Amino acid sequence: MKLSAVNISDLTFSYPAQPVPILSKFNLEIAKGERFGLFGPNGAGKTTLMNLMTGLLILETGSIQLLDVKINNHRKLANKLFGYVPQDFSFYQELSPAENLEFFGAWYGLSRQQIKLRTNELLTVLGLEDVRNKPVEKFSGGMKRRVNLAIGVMHNPALLFLDEPTVGVDVQTRFAIIDYLKQLNENGTTLIYTSHQLSEAEGLCERIALIDDGKIIVNDNLDALLVKHKQIGLEGLFLNLTGKNYRDV
Numbered sequence: 740m741k742l743s744a745v746n747i748s749d750l751t752f753s754y755p756a757q758p759v760p761i762l763s764k765f766n767l768e769i770a771k772g773e774r775f776g777l778f779g780p781n782g783a784g785k786t787t788l789m790n791l792m793t794g795l796l797i798l799e800t801g802s803i804q805l806l807d808v809k810i811n812n813h814r815k816l817a818n819k820l821f822g823y824v825p826q827d828f829s830f831y832q833e834l835s836p837a838e839n840l841e842f843f844g845a846w847y848g849l850s851r852q853q854i855k856l857r858t859n860e861l862l863t864v865l866g867l868e869d870v871r872n873k874p875v876e877k878f879s880g881g882m883k884r885r886v887n888l889a890i891g892v893m894h895n896p897a898l899l900f901l902d903e904p905t906v907g908v909d910v911q912t913r914f915a916i917i918d919y920l921k922q923l924n925e926n927g928t929t930l931i932y933t934s935h936q937l938s939e940a941e942g943l944c945e946r947i948a949l950i951d952d953g954k955i956i957v958n959d960n961l962d963a964l965l966v967k968h969k970q971i972g973l974e975g976l977f978l979n980l981t982g983k984n985y986r987d988v
């Protein structure tokens with residue numbers, strides 16, 4: 740049987756202040772090598788799920804397995820398997836990209852030589868070589884997003900979780916980031932992505948799950964879903980399946 744990248748089984752989770760679970764008996768399997776997209780309206784539970792898969796939140800019942808590691812029992816081991824590019828910037832603003840990558844490379848346990856090589860490689864690929872020693876706080880939104888991405892992939896993870904990796908960037912940076920993500924995937928990295936940028940998602944994701952109110956509504960190959968629901972794009976599919984009412988009031 741093919742090894743799953745992510746296997747979530749009977750997961751239940753609620754925040755302390757809220758008695759009703761955000762996710763209840765939730766199941767999801769993502770195959771190795773996929774470019775998988777997780778979508779849903781505001782408050783559907785996407786970030787909560789990402790934070791559970793990356794161990795930032797602790798699950799109550801059920802299990803989450805990343806490749807062959809159950810994160811319930813082996814959190815430290817699981818941490819080496821994945822990279823996380825969170826929606827909020829995860830770097831030190833007062834440090835340069837090179838210093839940030841050095842810090843996070845050491846945190847991931849890379850050797851000095853590995854840190855040097857990987858830093859040079861990432862700064863070149865992501866167009867940050869000319870500003871490698873300047874403090875990140877002075878950077879444009881697009882440059883900061885590229886630094887955020889570089890940190891998430893510093894240790895060449897087998898799985899990469901991406902929460903709105905292109906929010907607030909211009910067309911050039913969006914193109915560069917999506918192109919780089921596709922290259923990573925071609926080299927074997929499984930991508931688990933969430934965003935409200937649905938046209939961008941169409942070009943990136945092969946399979947998608949739509950979640951609403953903590954439940955999966957559909958989970959299938961994107962092209963097959965478009966045919967089945969007679970839609971020409973993800974936005975139409977999204978509205979068709981989740982309705983047009985506001986969700987954040």
Ligand SMILES: Nc1ncnc2c1ncn2[C@@H]1O[C@H](COP(=O)(O)OP(=O)(O)OP(=O)(O)O)[C@@H](O)[C@H]1O
Pocket residue numbers: 754755756757761779780781782783784785786787788
């Ligand atoms: N720290 C928290 N404490 C209590 N409730 C929370 C917390 N974080 C999120 N929630 C609630 O959990 C639900 C799911 O939120 P979550 O952020 O996971 O949704 P989302 O799908 O990522 O939304 P968005 O698209 O707006 O980012 C919402 O009802 C939200 O209000």
